[in-house]
Amino acid sequence: MRYSYQREIILDIVRSTKTHPTAEWIHNKAQKKIKAISLGTVYRNLGLLENLGKIQTVKDNNVVRYDCNTEPHNHLKCKICDTLIDIPVANEAMKKNVKTKYNFDVDDINITFIGTCSKHN
Amino acid sequence: MRYSYQREIILDIVRSTKTHPTAEWIHNKAQKKIKAISLGTVYRNLGLLENLGKIQTVKDNNVVRYDCNTEPHNHLKCKICDTLIDIPVANEAMKKNVKTKYNFDVDDINITFIGTCSKHN
DNA sequence: TTATTTATTAGGAATGATTACTATTTAATA
DNA sequence: TATTAAATAGTAATCATTCCTAATAAATAA
Structure with a gap:
């Protein structure tokens, strides 16, 4: 997998909080660092990071939340x-x-x- | 709450299966009995029936499924x-x-x- | 029985999270 | 430095569900 600054920022953001943020929240935060980052990029990288086992997801009603706690x-x-x-x-x-x-x-x-x-x- | 034939049919359908059907599946079945029944009516009545404790819901990925099993x-x-x-x-x-x-x-x-x-x- | 009132419905539009698409950009490497 | 293929931005599409509104129908009063 190729390096991407966007992915690095996204992982940093997920790791910065224990509030189980949504993709939209993460996108807002990421825009503070990279003003043109797109929501699609956030979703795609969150998916990749999940596959890599670097983050986890929780389903909360009809929203997916992301969690830097990688323990079961x-x-x-x-x-x-x-x-x-x-x-x-x-x-x-x-x-x-x-x-x-x-x-x-x-x-x-x-x-x-x-x-x-x-x-x- | 006023009687409605639509609601009666919907409850019958949910009670007729243990397959945890979705609203869309229930809507299809209901159309066999009432050809013009609308999906909105199905959703509204499923919600009412849940509030009455006559059915339960299970979240399965991003779909809600309905269950006639009223036991916890x-x-x-x-x-x-x-x-x-x-x-x-x-x-x-x-x-x-x-x-x-x-x-x-x-x-x-x-x-x-x-x-x-x-x-x- | 008929008229009234108000809940319920049908049908379609709106919503909102997520995914898909595509031209452009950029990391890797030859 | 040039090449190439992965990643991105921006936007359109999807899909379950909810919302909206004029028309219908159940309950009740006259």
Whole structure:
């Protein structure tokens, strides 16, 4: 893969935050550095970076959010402030359980807990 | 809420299958009974039926699928045949665990196991 | 039964995130 | 320095879903 300044900036931006930004947010930020960067370029490079395992994606409603946390993990989603909070993957034992109960080979587990985060107590 | 024949047909259709159909699929089926039924009507009534607790939704990639299973449950998603398989909710203890660990009040847990179902062994 | 009122519908336009397309630019390398 | 193929900018297209509005129909009152 050829070097691209755009890709470098995009990766820097994703790594600069834990807010699980959207492509549009990343595009806005990137325009501060490269004023003519296009949204298509942002999407394409985010896809490439995901394939390279340098970033991860989370589906949040009908928007994809990007996450610099490359460890396998899941999310708490606060319905009040919309924050996504990373949590370590629940129990590898679940995979084994699903295998024995349903004869289903699990590659990936996607868990989102929806509720109210500690800010709103 | 006022009676509507369209809504009745739509509910019948969702209840007639365990394939987690999309709005478009339901619309096609409904047109067999009511040839001029509009897609907007299908979407609106699916939303109403969900609010009434008569059906549930599952998000599958960027499509919403509808499910007549009204019990709380989660899904196995086969990456080969795209089938969604209902499974009972994993462990209420997870809610308590998240509460104590993260001080996060869980309303709803969304779990999808992605992998290969028993058909492809 | 008929008239009234207001929820519901059909049909089509609008939205919004994402992807596709294409001429131009630019990194790599010969 | 010239060549070439990957990457980009800019824009059009896609596709699920929502929104809008005049017409229709269910519920109710007269």
